Amino acid sequence: MLLFMIIGILVMLFLTIPVAVTLVFLAFGLDIFFSPFPLVRALGQNMWSSANSFLLLSIPLFVLMGQMIVRSGIAARAYDALDYWLSWLPGGLLHSNVVTSTFFSATSGSSVATAATVSTVALPQQRALKYDPKLFLGTIAAGGTLGIIIPPSINLIVYGFLTETSIPQLFMAGLIPGLLLAGLFVVVSAVLCWWKPELGGPSRPATWKMRFSSLIHLVPLLLLFAVIIGSIYTGWATPSESAAIGVTASMIMAAAYRKLTLRNILDALDGTIKTTAMIMLIIMAAAFLNFAMSAAGLSQQLTQFINQYDLSATQMLLMVLLILFILGFFIETLSLMVITIPILTPIVFGLGYDPVWFGIVLIIFVELALITPPVGLNLYIVQAARKGEPFSDVMIGVIPYIFVMLIMAGLLIAYPQLALWLPSQG
Amino acid sequence: MLTLVNNLLEQVTRFTRSASRVIAWVLGALLLATIAMITLEVFTRKLFGVSFRFVHEYSGYLLAVLTSWGLAHALFEKAHIRIDIGYQKSPDFLKRIMDMLAILTLTTMTLLITYYAYPVLARSLRNGSLSNTVMSTPMWIPHAIWISGYVWFSFVTLLLTIRAFFAIFVNDKAAFERYFCPESAEEIEY
Amino acid sequence: QSASLSVVGSWSGLELHRRFENPYWSETLPGAGAGFDVQLTTHDQMGVPGGDVYNLLSEGLFDVAMTVADYAVADAPEIEALDMPMLSLTVADARRVAEAYLPIADMGMQRRFDSKVLAIVPYPQQVVFCRDPVENLEDLNGRAIRASGRTTLEFLEAVGAKALNIAFNEVPGALDRGVIDCAVTGSMSGYSSAWYEMANYLYTLPAGGWDYVLTAISLDKWNSLSAAQQATLERTMQEDFIEEVWANAEVDTQQGVACLTGTGTCERGEAQNMTLVSPSEADLATARDVLENTVLPNWARRVDDSVVTMWNDRVGTIVGLTASK
Numbered sequence: 001m002l003l004f005m006i007i008g009i010l011v012m013l014f015l016t017i018p019v020a021v022t023l024v025f026l027a028f029g030l031d032i033f034f035s036p037f038p039l040v041r042a043l044g045q046n047m048w049s050s051a052n053s054f055l056l057l058s059i060p061l062f063v064l065m066g067q068m069i070v071r072s073g074i075a076a077r078a079y080d081a082l083d084y085w086l087s088w089l090p091g092g093l094l095h096s097n098v099v100t101s102t103f104f105s106a107t108s109g110s111s112v113a114t115a116a117t118v119s120t121v122a123l124p125q126q127r128a129l130k131y132d133p134k135l136f137l138g139t140i141a142a143g144g145t146l147g148i149i150i151p152p153s154i155n156l157i158v159y160g161f162l163t164e165t166s167i168p169q170l171f172m173a174g175l176i177p178g179l180l181l182a183g184l185f186v187v188v189s190a191v192l193c194w195w196k197p198e199l200g201g202p203s204r205p206a207t208w209k210m211r212f213s214s215l216i217h218l219v220p221l222l223l224l225f226a227v228i229i230g231s232i233y234t235g236w237a238t239p240s241e242s243a244a245i246g247v248t249a250s251m252i253m254a255a256a257y258r259k260l261t262l263r264n265i266l267d268a269l270d271g272t273i274k275t276t277a278m279i280m281l282i283i284m285a286a287a288f289l290n291f292a293m294s295a296a297g298l299s300q301q302l303t304q305f306i307n308q309y310d311l312s313a314t315q316m317l318l319m320v321l322l323i324l325f326i327l328g329f330f331i332e333t334l335s336l337m338v339i340t341i342p343i344l345t346p347i348v349f350g351l352g353y354d355p356v357w358f359g360i361v362l363i364i365f366v367e368l369a370l371i372t373p374p375v376g377l378n379l380y381i382v383q384a385a386r387k388g389e390p391f392s393d394v395m396i397g398v399i400p401y402i403f404v405m406l407i408m409a410g411l412l413i414a415y416p417q418l419a420l421w422l423p424s425q426g
Numbered sequence: 427m428l429t430l431v432n433n434l435l436e437q438v439t440r441f442t443r444s445a446s447r448v449i450a451w452v453l454g455a456l457l458l459a460t461i462a463m464i465t466l467e468v469f470t471r472k473l474f475g476v477s478f479r480f481v482h483e484y485s486g487y488l489l490a491v492l493t494s495w496g497l498a499h500a501l502f503e504k505a506h507i508r509i510d511i512g513y514q515k516s517p518d519f520l521k522r523i524m525d526m527l528a529i530l531t532l533t534t535m536t537l538l539i540t541y542y543a544y545p546v547l548a549r550s551l552r553n554g555s556l557s558n559t560v561m562s563t564p565m566w567i568p569h570a571i572w573i574s575g576y577v578w579f580s581f582v583t584l585l586l587t588i589r590a591f592f593a594i595f596v597n598d599k600a601a602f603e604r605y606f607c608p609e610s611a612e613e614i615e616y
Numbered sequence: 617q618s619a620s621l622s623v624v625g626s627w628s629g630l631e632l633h634r635r636f637e638n639p640y641w642s643e644t645l646p647g648a649g650a651g652f653d654v655q656l657t658t659h660d661q662m663g664v665p666g667g668d669v670y671n672l673l674s675e676g677l678f679d680v681a682m683t684v685a686d687y688a689v690a691d692a693p694e695i696e697a698l699d700m701p702m703l704s705l706t707v708a709d710a711r712r713v714a715e716a717y718l719p720i721a722d723m724g725m726q727r728r729f730d731s732k733v734l735a736i737v738p739y740p741q742q743v744v745f746c747r748d749p750v751e752n753l754e755d756l757n758g759r760a761i762r763a764s765g766r767t768t769l770e771f772l773e774a775v776g777a778k779a780l781n782i783a784f785n786e787v788p789g790a791l792d793r794g795v796i797d798c799a800v801t802g803s804m805s806g807y808s809s810a811w812y813e814m815a816n817y818l819y820t821l822p823a824g825g826w827d828y829v830l831t832a833i834s835l836d837k838w839n840s841l842s843a844a845q846q847a848t849l850e851r852t853m854q855e856d857f858i859e860e861v862w863a864n865a866e867v868d869t870q871q872g873v874a875c876l877t878g879t880g881t882c883e884r885g886e887a888q889n890m891t892l893v894s895p896s897e898a899d900l901a902t903a904r905d906v907l908e909n910t911v912l913p914n915w916a917r918r919v920d921d922s923v924v925t926m927w928n929d930r931v932g933t934i935v936g937l938t939a940s941k
């Protein structure tokens with residue numbers, strides 16, 4: 001049954017059958033070949049119950065909020081402000097890229113949106129100031145991945161939904177590792193440029209007056225973060241409600257910048273509905289596959305399969321992470337999560353690992369998947385914002401940050417408290 | 427003759443595409459209304475202890491409806507993710523086969539979902555099901571709106587399947603580019 | 617010939633499943649010599665919401681389903697009046713109500729889900745877990761309270777609370793962040809799920825009744841069994857499942873309270889120190905009033921006259937109430 005699943009997934013994905021369809025067809029396969037019961041009859045009820053969810057409503061809300069932030073020009077202003085503050089470091093604008101990504105991550109639920117936003121505001125500067133493209137692009141692609149580890153995060157919501165883990169706890173758990181990762185990105189960029197200055201660009205002086213007067217442009221993003229995360233932890237709102245409040249706040253800000261035009265609203269809604277329908281179809285398909293797997297007894301079979309190898313808990317964890325790392329080269333992130341979570345998390349939880357902690361470790365590997373070729377969405381997002389320049393620039397540029405992320409994963413395994421301390425303070 | 431039918435199909439497909447976009451805007455407007463409602467509810471609940479209980483319940487229905495009715499727009503915008511490692515390096519005729527496979531399997535899945543969704547509505551009608559909340563909403567209403575979205579999506583996928591076959595017959599490359607080839611990554615945004 | 621049964625149990629983490637359902641289906645029935653071959657899982661392990669379980673049973677997805685009756689009232693109002701707040705205050709009364717209700721529930725399950733009721737057993741008595749101090753019924757006024765099942769929700773609304781139907785496993789998070797102030801569930805269920813970490817006050821008003829769990833078998837499956845198999849199933853179910861759960865209900869309700877509040881000896885684990893608040897006579901009288909004048913008439917309006925009559929004849933006479941529209 002396991003072999004059937006693996007071959008089925010690979011063949012269908014290789015034939016470029018849409019991911020959601022692949023998952024549903026796998027469930028049909030389990031139904032036809034392995035289940036004594038007509039699982040397909042549960043399809044309608046299953047699709048209704050997994051879509052009728054107040055929790056998952058946060059997905060369209062976060063997508064819409066990201067659309068509003070870009071269209072209101074808030075992101076571009078924040079980038080300029082951070083340029084004044086950080087460009088004196090070796091590497092110059094590389095640090096603005098990372099820190100702008102960090103700020104934007106605190107209001108965005110998605111890594112791709114984060115990378116796309118920072119690309120649009122940063123790339124003109126790379127050309128104007130003649131930066132070597134590699135590390136410059138690498139910081140945007142890698143910095144963008146912070147979007148899903150620093151709360152809020154659509155991917156953590158999906159993880160919480162599929163594993164029944166507390167989403168506010170996951171959000172809290174992601175904060176310190178996310179900031180630490182951002183800090184490591186900055187340190188590594190600075191060290192590399194200090195060692196080989198040609199990797200970065202000119203350090204740009206700015207007066208303290210410029211710096212302080214620019215701070216005002218960071219306020220909208222900080223305010224949004226405070227509204228979203230604050231409303232959850234003061235007990236005012238559930239995660240979905242906080243997202244709704246965030247959308248309201250972002251629309252008020254867009255109005256303040258005179259960008260709340262009908263055209264902008266329609267475009268934002270258009271993109272939101274399209275993206276939501278796509279993500280929801282994958283989630284519903286994954287939920288149905290999950291149902292089919294447990295009904296067909298796959299979970300038990302998998303546990304038996306693994307138990308016969310007599311691995312220690314740590315070996316098992318490393319094996320799971322290796323699988324995630326390898327799959328991450330080839331599979332898009334949301335698909336990676338929904339395909340692996342139903343199969344891998346029961347094993348990991350069964351070994352006694354904390355679901356909140358594992359959520360954060362998993363997210364690091366999802367971030368890695370975003371920047372590992374051949375299928376690394378952030379690489380393409382960054383590349384797409386350029387014209388007629390080699391793709392290899394981006395691929396080489398992210399390599400240092402891939403190592404940083406692996407180190408971060410190692411730190412999380414060695415010191416689980418990095419993730420678990422903050423949630424335990426509630 | 428074939429070309430004539432192909433052109434006619436193209437007209438119908440374009441109209442359907444525009445209709446799907448307008449539907450997406452309507453869904454978006456509903457989403458905005460829901461956002462306003464949720465925000466208002468949080469404030470009145472915390473400040474005045476007044477809560478409208480229908481908000482949570484109806485927001486859930488909204489997401490189900492938004493998904494079923496929004497799928498067609500997502501399809502026209504090529505948002506449904508296909509993993510194209512093998513695809514990009516394949517010769518054209520293989521690409522066409524993969525595109526056909528993608529739309530055929532999507533259509534099959536959609537028809538099955540619609541077919542098996544119907545009993546959900548049938549049951550709520552037969553039992554006069556009321557939601558298990560203080561609101562006691564008659565469940566056939568959200569179920570009917572939800573299922574009609576899948577009926578629309580079934581129509582759209584069937585139409586596109588026929589469109590794809592005709593595009594092959596008359597070798598209409600442009601149509602294939604428009605509706606069936608997976609988008610390169612630059613268009614993906616979420 | 618042998619018969620295979622695929623069984624979906626109630627919440628896998630709670631005592632009812634661990635101590636009674638699991639041993640019965642995994643050992644007792646297969647060992648009874650009538651050729652039963654059982655596959656057991658639970659709805660939460662399958663990732664199916666409780667409210668879908670009987671629907672899937674009627675679709676032929678499995679043969680036997682056990683789930684909280686309150687989860688299924690959306691589709692079957694006939695089973696709603698089994699479990700009403702304040703209906704029966706003692707285990708003995710609760711059992712008499714459950715037995716008297718069996719034909720009514722069976723009629724509802726047959727009509728709505730093409731299935732037959734095999735058993736009605738309780739979770740421990742339902743009580744109210746609160747974050748903030750409670751002294752009497754009036755203190756619930758204005759608080760956001762989680763409950764499952766419409767009759768409990770209506771009851772809470774009638775005493776001025778804001779009633780929400782949040783899934784059982786989402787309660788700790790919601791309590792922790794103050795999205796809800798209180799939550800209703802069985803005393804032992806709350807203990808097993810560590811609600812005491814979020815809630816400090818245990819108000820023992822039976823606001824949620826008993827949260828009965830119905831065991832139903834699809835009629836197709838039932839009719840395919842031999843007469844001997846049907847008899848064995850019914851007999852072992854009665855002797856080795858129903859009797860044992862009821863015998864345990866009294867103990868569990870006491871144990872739940874003892875373990876949560878540290879009053880009395882806790883034999884199920886470590887005693888906690890929630891503050892125990894017992895309802896006064898006045899609270900009970902008010903609550904009974906709400907049941908009689910609000911909850912019961914509301915239910916009567918949702919079902920056929922014949923069901924109301926049946927309820928009055930069988931259950932009403934036990935509890936001293938008459939339902940009317």
Ligand code: NA
Binds near residue numbers: 104105109148151
């Ligand atoms: Na984020």
Ligand code: NA
Binds near residue numbers: 368369373374376377
């Ligand atoms: Na990758």
